[in-house]
Amino acid sequence: MTDRSFSDRHIGTSAADRDAMLKAVGFSSLEALMDACMPDLIRSAGPVGLPAAVSEAEAQAELRAIAAQNRPMRSMIGLGYYGTRMPAVIRRNVLENPSWYTAYTPYQAEISQGRLEALLNFQTMVADLTGLSVAGASLLDEASAAAEAMLLARRAAPRGAGEVFVVDSGVLPQTLAVLRTRAEPVGIELVVADCAVEELPEGVFGVLLQYPGADGAVRDWAGVVEAAHAAGARVAVAADLLALSLLVPPGEFGADIAVGSAQRFGMPVGFGGPHAGFMAVRDELRRQLPGRLVGVSRDADGAVALRLALQAREQHIRREKATSNICTAQVLPAVIASSYAVWHGPEGLERIAEGVAGRAARLAASLEAAGVGVVHGSLFDTVVARAPGRADAVVASAAAYGVNLRRVDGDHVAVACDETTSEADLRIVCDAFGVDLVDEAPVAVPARLRRHGGFLTHPVFSQYRSETAMMRYLKRLADADYGLDRGMIPLGSCTMKLNAAAEMEPVSWPELAEVHPLAPESQTAGWRRLIGQLESWLAEVCGYAAVSVQPNAGSQGELAGLLAIRAWQADRGEGGRDVCLIPASAHGTNAASAVLAGMRVVVVACDAAGNIDLEDLEAKVAANADSLAALMVTYPSTHGVYESSIVEVCGRVHDAGGQVYVDGANLNALVGWAKPGRFGADVSHLNLHKTFCIPHGGGGPGVGPVAVAEHLVPYLPSDPMAEEPGRVGPVSQARWGSAGILQIPWMYLRMMGPEGVASATASAVLAANYVAARLRDSFPVLYTGEGGLVAHECVLDLRELTRRSGVTVEDVAKRLIDYGFHAPTMSFPVAGTLMVEPTESEDLAELDRFCAAMIAIRAEIEAVASGAVAVEDSALRRAPHTAAAVTAEAWDRAYSRSEAAWPAGMTSAKYWPPVGRVDNAWGDRNLACTCPPIEAYGAD
Incomplete structure (x- = not known):
């Protein structure tokens, strides 16, 4: 007897089960059922061109061989990505625990109290560290969070304000690249300036500052903030969350918004992601906050209960009037980050930060003692040293001993310290510069910029110091939730399916997880091969010419696809095409994404059967003949039906000069049987957290690759670090988005065949x-x-x-x-x-x-x-x-x-919900978004 294949274990029904089910629906075979369900016009001939399936052990061995082609080195590159240590108690009880990674977005609050509490901890942590009153439950990454801050600042601007958004020259380069992508379609003028010395231009509605800067400098931004407010502008600060345990928080020096990444709170760099972005705002801006917000409410018996607050902002309700197109978050990374803060507490975070700053100060002092100039005297973790004409030699010398430094230019080298930087690392760096390491040096943060006063004062950040206590706390939270490890989650449009352990295990492999996204290409051959194979497999499965895995959510994949269409039409001299037709039944993010891509939404009616109304489509196409840019359509339809008219619909739009975007949310009904790129679509996004088995993680992380036909290949998202930007810029801050979880769909496709x-x-x-x-x-x-x-x-x-x-x-x-x-x-x-x-x-x-x-x-x-x-x-x-x-x-x-x-x-x-029915209206009327006093939980 041979072993069962992986697909036999992935598919829950046995052959006998399927026979019984087929009898109940009146068919003799799966093929007969698919023949009856799926229109012949969209069917593909023959199997998809994937490699033949292999076993779990064979797939992991193959992936191990690919991963071995990487050369993970000690990274001191920094620039938004840092070494960190995920505590074993968190890795074992959260990251590797299906109770956490198989849960869905907490729309059903009564069975989501565990992850809601962890997210409330995240919000409290961010609010405390930034010095602002309200923080969200995570965003996709730092760069897109900065873009959301830019849009928020414009929404909050007074009537008649200008369209200029000023970005300080010290902002991370990947953030600036994403801001350029996001600003142009919506008519925002981006101005890059040295805000420390230059006056703000006329018509400014917002300013973005970096704290500390990409050059490592810790600047006093109070004067700039005051000048911006005098000009009527809102100020956003992109801040390092760990540094804020030592530095004056942005809220104290007047910032209106703070954004950043929680990556260094326990999440590996993962070749670029996933990492929990964050945003915090002043209280008067809380109803403008994009993404998700956890609020404190009460249940039917008056007990404290948590829920997602202000849900009227969700895209399926507000559609083109939504404040953003974000429909997900980075819940699992946010849970890990908040757990890291709970485990270490304020004293632990401060100790880690002092250690980072102390190592950077020693390095700076060592260089200066030997006559090597250091560009900035006030710094936290990053030292920029002058090495006239020999920057390449210094970088090469350190690399020869296993340490990556960052070449700024031919005359400057940047060195970033982090939680994992060792004494040996510092000595290697000093040897590369030809200097001796000094024994000690004071932290290089001026007293006026040092934080005063406590943070993370809620008891949750001081109660769980022993591993026993922490393990039990995480277990209590997990027990309060409902995930796929308990039973079926039959959510339409969300595809809550098995996330096999064999697929998940490679996420933790250090040869993949610990590779810096800006490491030299010679060190990342394994990652590039893995990504190249996955992109080619996805393109084959969907019938497209090419795929980019950069978008780190389905909404970002939508945006990338529409931006590709927009740029292609502009290059054809048809830049005036700006109408996006969207069926009334479509996912709400479709409309929001179209607006962010600079398009006008025109809704197409559906008939009584839920199908696109062909007469209304014809009328809308005719009425917008010269301005039609695209049709966005979900297939199978959002109503759960294979519409037989899809080929005709695509043809009508193409005849009118438009492009067809097929939303890949329902691809689980097509793979192996039909390919959107072959039945009329020009572009799709794919939800790897649906069809291709990346877990939902309680609401994230996800990956939303964009797939395009041949003519749109030049318009895929570009590398945010490229010297010459692509025709369409990046939509995420890392070239390959949330690369650190791409092992999961790779394993799925390799084992399924x-x-x-x-x-x-x-x-x-x-x-x-x-x-x-x-x-x-x-x-x-x-x-x-x-x-x-x-x-x-x-x-x-x-x-x-x-x-x-x-x-x-x-x-x-x-x-x-x-x-x-x-x-x-x-x-x-x-x-x-x-x-x-x-x-x-x-x-x-x-x-x-x-x-x-x-x-x-x-x-x-x-x-x-x-x-x-x-x-x-x-x-x-x-x-x-x-x-x-x-x-x-x-x-x-x-x-x-x-x-x-x-x-x-x-x-x-029996699953016992921890709370009764939650009072949503009371929660919105009495909005509270940080951890309530412990007394609020009564005897608990």
């Missing part, structure tokens, strides 16, 4: 049709394609039930928690519906368990509709039920304790 990915797609489609068939009599399926079939997800229509009973989709979502499930997607794409996507990874028993729970809930709804119980008194309205509620001495509800906590069909191990 062409037959495996096709089988996964067909199995996902079968699972969705099986669920639809089993639930159709209880909950109407709103949209179907030919033959009454769906694609990989189905939309259950509760609107008539709500009208009859008063039971809402939220009631059903919360009641599902009592049955041991995460809810499907609520009210998207249609209000009053639930969108279910079971994926290929769930076995038949779990699918049946979910269907049984939904059918039992349908009976509970009918009891309300019949008048047997009032909706306000029903288990539906009062769900979810906590252990505290069902074990309370008093019980005055219209149903029994067992009906509350162990409803019919609840057969899995």
Whole structure:
């Protein structure tokens, strides 16, 4: 007997399961089902051109050989990326723990209290260190956070303000490159100036400063901030979070916004990412904050409960009026960063920072003692030394002994110290310069720029000093959450599928994780080979000419694709094309991304079946014939259907001079069977955190590569560090974005092979049709394609039930928690519906368990509709039920304790939600976004 293949383990249903499911939906084989579901016009001939599948051991061995081509060296390059030590207790209990990495975005607050608390810790940490009152729950990276700060400053500017944004010349070069990309399409004039000596120009609405600067200097920015405010401008400061444990925080010297990266709080450089960007703002700007914000609220019993706050800012609600296109965050890296702060506490962070600054000061003193000039006397971690005519020789000498330095130019070398810098490293650097290392030197931060007063004063940052205590704290948080390690997460459009351990293990390999993104090419051959293979595989799977993995979220992939279309049309002399057609059913980020790409959104109606209304499309194309830039369309549709008109739709747009962007959010219904680049699309983004198995991590990290046809290849995102910028600039700060997690999709594709990915797609489609068939009599399926079939997800229509009973989709979502499930997607794409996507990874028993729970809930709804119980008194309205509620001495509800906590069909191990239903409205009226006093938790 041979071992089962990896695809057999990835796909949850057995051959016998699939036979039973096929019988239920009326087909004899997966091929027959796909033939009936998928239009012939989009089908690809033959299997995709991936290498034949190999086993887990073989794939890891192959990847090990590739990784061995890297030459990880001690990096003292800096420039936003630093060596750090992830505490073992955090690596073991967070990074390598599926309870953390398989969870979804915490939209269902009652089953997300653990990661919400960790994110609240992150917000508190950032707010304390920056000296500002409100911080978000992480952004994608420092450079894109700076771009968001620029846009926020313009939104907050008074009516009639100018369009000039000033960037100090000391800002990190990758940040400046991303700012250039983001400013031009929305009409912002970017001015680079030495803000320490130059006056601000007329019409300035915002200023960005770096603290410390890219040149290592720690400057006193108070005067510049005062001058900017006098000119009516907002000031953003890009700050080093570790340095802020020693330096005067930006909020104290008047900054309105602070941005940066939490990378050096325990996250390896990972060849560029993923790392948690951050943003903090003054209180009056909190409702302008982009991304996610965790707020403190209360549950139905008045207990403290956490939730995502101000959710009206989410893109699927505000669409083209959204404040940004960001639809995700860097939750797992943010959890690691906040855990790092909890573990070390303020004293530990200060000790680490003092050590970094002390080593840099010793290096500077050693150079100066030997007559080597140091450019800046006030510094934190980076020393820029003068080496007239011999910078290359100094860099080469250090590299010969395993240490990378940064060549600034032919006459200057930069050396960055970090948490991992050793005495031996300093001696190698001194030898390269030909000087002796001095024994000690005072920290080179002037007293006037030293921080005074405490930070991280909340007890959470001082309670967990022993590993036992920290382990138990992280376990308590994990137990409060619901992830794929507990059960199915049937979220439509989100594709919560298996993230196999064999795929995850290489993330921690030091030969990949510890490579600096700016290391010389001679040291990164392994990374380049891995990325090149993955990009070529993704291009093949999707039928495109080329792929860039730089975008570090789906929203950034959308933006990159639209910018490519915009630049291509401009080079053809058609720069006036600026209309983007978007179906009414589209993902909300589509509209927001179009606006950020400088386009005007025109909505195309959908017909009663949820398909693009061809007559309305024709009318909108005709009305915008000379200005049509693109159509953005999701395929299969956001309604979970293979629209048979997609080829015709693409043809009409092309005939009018436009380009077609196919959103890859639903690619899990296409891989191995159809290729967007072959049925009419010009560009797509791909969600590697959906179809290609990068875990959602509680809301990030993700990767959203952009894939393009041949004519758009020159317009892919460019290297942010390139001397000559590409036709389209970078959208992320690292050339390959969140490279540190690309091992996961590489492993997935290598182990699945062409037959495996096709089988996964067909199995996902079968699972969705099986669920639809089993639930159709209880909950109407709103949209179907030919033959009454769906694609990989189905939309259950509760609107008539709500009208009859008063039971809402939220009631059903919360009641599902009592049955041991995460809810499907609520009210998207249609209000009053639930969108279910079971994926290929769930076995038949779990699918049946979910269907049984939904059918039992349908009976509970009918009891309300019949008048047997009032909706306000029903288990539906009062769900979810906590252990505290069902074990309370008093019980005055219209149903029994067992009906509350162990409803019919609840057969899995009991999951107890830590809080009851969260009061969202109260939380927004009483917004609090940092850790509440410990007394607020009562006896807990």
